Amino acid sequence: MSALSKALPRIEGVAIISVFVAIVLVFMVLAPNVFLGIRIYMSFLTSVPPVLVLALGLTMVIAAGEIDLSFPSVIAFSGFIFAFLFKTYELTWLAVIGALAGGALVGFVNGVLVARIGVPSIIATLATQFFWGGITTVVSGGLSYNIRAVKDEAIWHVFVGRIGLLPVQALWASALAILIWFILNRHRFGEHLLFIGDNANVARVVGINVDRERIKLFVLMGVLAAFAAVLLTLENKNFFNTQGQGFLLIALASVFIGGTSIFGGQATVVGSFFGAFIIGMIEAGLVASGIQGFWVRAVVGLVFLGAVIFHLRMERVNASGSFAKFFGRG
């Protein structure tokens, strides 16, 4: 048995996967005609991937003890870059690269603000969310871009096509989840993020270039948010300048429901993966169960808060457990 196959089930995911299965079962009872068919699941695999991609980036950001609130504006900004380049210059792959570069730029600015200038990330990224959101509204003239023609292009099939019933974006998001798991848990960069989130002073004295790693982190988050924007814009075949709104709550909720520590230094990619699907399912399931749509946000907000409180308690229990051990040994 490799260390990976031992560590995965033991440390990560057992609890969250149980919750996931329980929720599926509950909805199967509450709304059997929806949740016993395959269509609803294919619909999740269409709608959840952008959220999942965001949650993966946020997992690393929160692992490093930081936060990024600017990603809803990257969804708009990079979505605009993509739609504009496609509509105006008929660019496809270059439009994707342009969108990713836009995300990298947003991330780089965030990183410099946080690492070099010392602005706390919650403030820096709140400000840049407004800034890039505003810029997007200005350059798009507040208009939406219909890009239905993109369905005939290769990139549409590569990123959001269907293999049989299966939406391709689900494969992209899953592959990214595996990659991010390895980066966070098995790569030097991920380890540096965990130590920075644990204690930035310790990170410094063990020789981690904290500022550089923070900038890299925010750039990575920006690029991932831009990729989420590309998936979303391609799937919708449309850009509209408020398309990022609504992602703030659900992407962050995915990470915290998954069990990543709000204090940094500890994070679970498996948790965020299932967290994203749990959120997607609660949204769809509530509607399918006949609860009015406007209740959905309130419920997601409550679940979010409940999950954070639950994980806080768990961390405290673990801490007191180790204290008991400490005294027991002495």
Add this chain to the structure above:
Amino acid sequence: MGQPDFQHVVRLVDIEKSYGNVRALSDINFSVGRNEIVGLIGDNGAGKSTLIKIMTGVDKPTAGELYIRDRKVDWNDYSVGKAHELRFETVYQEKSLGEKQPLWRNFFVGRQITNRLGFIDVKRQKAIADDILLNQIGFRGAGINADSAVAQLSGGERQGVAIGRAMHFDADLIVLDEPTVALAISEVRKVLDFVRGIKESGRACVYIEHNLAHVHELADRLVVLDRGAIVAEIGRGEMTLIELTNFLIELQQHRPADAAAKRASTPS
């Protein structure tokens, strides 16, 4: 091991360090011979920590020069990583270990065993970490292994881990920043034995310590820092422990602020 062809493992010349308007260090000339244990003493805020941070690449000075094994080092090339490469290791009081991280990560963070893409060889790191825990530090049957988180360890065990890490990386110079603070007496002895071990193995050590008895017993030379300047250097055997204690008390009483306060309180 052949005789190394250098006189000082590290030498700092005319070091100054200011934080804004606050001068933390001035005119520091400090050297450590190979196989010498130098005790660094002084009050809180005397500049001990700043001095070792500069020496080990955590901070850069405002002015001054650094020589390692008698060769001048460019500050722009100097960093914690570079200091590790030059086989300098530091054990900080509490700031050396990531609390929530397992020991196998703590042993290797900053110099992980990786493949070309930067992915960590977890298996090898864990095996080596377990070996260090068992054979170098002697955590036998203590229920501690490479997967234990630092948060589960006692203060002495943490120092043991940090010291074990320094030993594993075969340092020439080991800097100990108050390694016995907050330790039980039995654990203090272990740390002191380790400091002796440093000397016996031919390495050099800078030992920062509040407890004068410990440092007086162990150091080949004592360097006294006061308000950012070196005010005395005392060779082994030049002073008894009591003379040393009195000397330091004397030093404090001659501080201008203290002296003024004294005059005000005793108007004779």
